[in-house]
Amino acid sequence: MASAELMDYDKALELFEPVLGFEVHVELNTKTKMFCGCANEFGSGANTNTCPTCLGLPGGLPQVNKKAIESSIRLGLALGCEIAEHSRFARKNYFYPDTAKNFQTSQYDDPICHDGSITIELESGRLVTVEIERAHMEDDAGKLTHMGGATGRIQGADYSLVDYNRGGVPLVEIVTQMIEGAEHDAPEIGKTYVAAIREIAKGLGVSNARMEEGNVRCDANVSLRPRGSNVLGTRTETKNVNSLRSVERAVRYEIQRQAAVLHAGGTITQETRHWHEDTGRTSAGRPKSDADDYRYFPEPDLLPMAPSREWVEELRLTLPEPPAARRKRLQAAWGFVNLEFQDVVNSDLLDAVEATVAAGASAQAARKWWTGEIARLANVAGVAADTLVTPVQLAALIELVEAGTLTDRLARQVLEGVIAGEGTPTQVVDSRGLAVVSDDGPLVAAIDAALLGQPDVLAKIRDGKVQAAGAVIGAVMKAMRGQADAARVRELVLERAATIE
């Protein structure tokens, strides 16, 4: 297939108005799957978390996970949704080898949550309210691995392998209304909206919300309306855009691609498109057609749900502060400038910094360590920063620095020890013998030796040329192999220079 021509973004916006829509899947972090008691966890071997129900064996039957309902309701409430008084599951019928029952247990005409909205803030300060049409529950599919062929992709594969561990894991699918008036901000709206959903889910504790692990997956709908027209354009649905940056890129790409097609007199096919992270393009997938007759009908193996208003109100009381309000509050409390605060938010370290402050550290020190050294080490290790150390450990480390027990340089060594599992910062200081020498005895001896070894310097100091002390301090620090607090050394040098015989 010839690669699509793209129109310049500004020109595309001049000619067309983009209309957006998003379907975000949030994977819940319940202990068990949506409809059976198999563990909702990965990492152990393929097909280890399966049973007759999630394997779709003949005779298997579903049982609804109450915690998943609770999480879905809380998520809905956080999105400002109404919680349906009557809701039910429906079967969405289609054949695919990763779908054990060859139907997805989803919701159709009675979703658990509907009619909500969230307001997101763009970098320009522009506020955009995204209307939520519905948030419904469904089960995830298993995982396919495509074998043979050159790319490991589905195209050209010789055969595929199926692992049903993920099959049946609970998902909440959040569907927006059409987003109009996005204009030039369309890509950023996509990114910011998905980031907001992720942040809300994480704040509620209902999902691990790691996009890189597929906990949050986005399908982006884009269509273009010619300026001056009130007829909606044909939309495409770009599937599985799985990082914030990709959401932004994919929306921008589709706007540019569709604009080029339309401008050249072509038509947009209503279709599913696949996002390719490597090339930054989308490619045509399956066209939407009559084949998408999902034959929804109420799931006969499950009963309707009627969440009591009392239960809903109880759950509403468990909602944390909305992320946007929380950010405003924390930034003010910590006194960070915008850039500092954005750095923390973008690095996904708000919780970590907050917890570190709560454990007694100063906000600036916590920010400096998390976004600095720890982020660097995490990047090297290819893991999330907040998996390396705990806020309590970091707070203890910061306290040692602020008490003068450790220099920054020593503290970095202690941090490495903590990460290596050698114990608490204090234990690492002890076991590695890394503390700043606070007993002045050895230090005084080293200073005296240095002063007597450089009589000319000593004379200059005695003459009041205090800056000459630098040479002695360097020698002392070298002799102490860095295990001394430079400020203290300076203080002692001046003191000894005055008294030494």
Add this chain to the structure above:
Amino acid sequence: MSEITAEQVKHLAYLARIDLSPLEITNLTHDLGQIVDSIAKVSEVATADTPATSHPMPLTNVFREDVVVPSLTVEQALSGAPDRAGDKFRVPAILDED
């Protein structure tokens, strides 16, 4: 007589993933037409104000606690597989070669 066509039966067979033979399509077109004629009378009495019953017993809110129960062993899970590779189920290529 209902208006079930062979084309329609073919499409239904595709949706249901059954590779019907031409003879089966002919027979089913006939059968289905006859059956649909006899069962279409449900709409005679199903007035707008009649609620639908999807479950014979009017239960609601039947939930399970979020507690892990033992899964099948991998060998049990794969015991019926027509084809496998290691601990995974093996299926033919999903897309056509070309």
Add this chain to the structure above:
Amino acid sequence: MTYLTKLSAAALSDLLISREVSAVEATRAHLEHITAVDTDLHAFLHVAGDAALATAAQIDARRAAGEELNPLAGVPIAIKDVLATQDMPTTAGSKILEGWIPPYDATVVARLRAAGLVPLGKTNMDEFAMGSSTEHSAYGITRNPWDRDRIPGGSGGGSAAAVASFQAPLALGSDTGGSIRQPAAVTGSVGVKPTYGGVSRYGAIALASSLDQVGPVSRTVYDAALLHDVIGGHDPLDSTSLTERWPSMAAAAAAGLQDDALRGVRVGVIKELSGDGFQAGVTQRFNETLALLVAAGAEITEVSAPNFEYAVAAYYLILPAEASSNLARFDSVRFGIRVNPESGSLTSEHVMSATREAGFGAEVKRRIILGTYALSAGYYDAYYGSAQKVRTLIQRDFAAAFSQVDVLVSPSAPTTAFKFGEKLADPMAMYINDVTTIPANLAGVPGMSIPIGLAPEDGLPVGLQIMAPAKADARLYTVGAAIEQLLEASWGHTMLSQAPALTPTEMFASEEGAV
């Protein structure tokens, strides 16, 4: 030891408890009888043989050790092949599942084992329980012990024939539109479809989820009650399972054997389930039974259920719709056979379609296509949606009727057993045969079929269907046991003692050799 096979489960249980007979002896007697008669009847798709004897030996050991066991411990039982069994192939009568041994037991099977019953094997059935004659099994027909040229009913023809031919005192069935009650009627045995949700469906291969119920098959009402007590009750693995505390069905059946059990019982005769379309001998035996009831002090009232007229139509929309989705999982990926297409590329989609083409029989395909149609965009409201509304109307008919009477009765089936092939060519004729049994499934109420005599014109069994309000299963057992006792007293024998003696297979072979 042949006499052991003639005993009711209750009578056999007494001998086992008193240790006059061992479970191994009882099991062996049944296995021998199966060997003798089942090559011809073909009630069983799989006979457990050594495994059954091993189970029986364990029961004997436990009983010898003084362990307190369920009264049915050591009693052999046949299991309809629709139920998942860990140690026996489970095919639901379909080629697509040929040889499949599930990695788990259905809840009812697990409960049988826990109670110490001895599974003898798996019984034949219409493929995926779609049919009323067991002619739609992929593994061949089952013959009616009363007449080898006639159907044993369906879909549970195997379980009914096994019990009626003394190959097992008890069997499990499943009833979606009459698959327990109609085979019971045409084989002169007893069958019960419990209240929907009364018995777990976990591990029962689903035909139509909102209609299916597992239930007992036996030769006496009391035996069915004993089995019901073992398999019934809440199962958290089936979300539609009812949480009630059920009374003892056995106690309810025993109450029916008391004097005057029927006095003052209000019995409703459903106007719409009689008259035209019912075989003369069926109507005759039904009316005679009503007369007997009146004589025993029951009050007979005619009640009308005007919407029953639409029941068959609604059923043949709801069932295929649910079945089309339930049977989607048979896709050659995780279990069952895999068949490659004769031509075209070997993609997953083509292999699935070829497998389903080769693995499903004509009736299954017919219903899957019908159900796919009924759920399709543009047709849903007119068909599936309307059928669900008819269901409401039928429930209302039952509610109105049960406000006047305690139980409802009708013939269990419009005719006695028909001949093989008689209704195969005309699907609607086969479907209409379920007119009497379908309403109970649509409404979820319990129903029972008991034998009430032989139709004079063909000498074949006729069944009486008794229905009670939802959750009032115990009432069926009381009334059923009372009627059974009255009838047997009037006949001076049990129904099945009149069945023609079955000739061992070897003799058939020699007869045929002689011809």
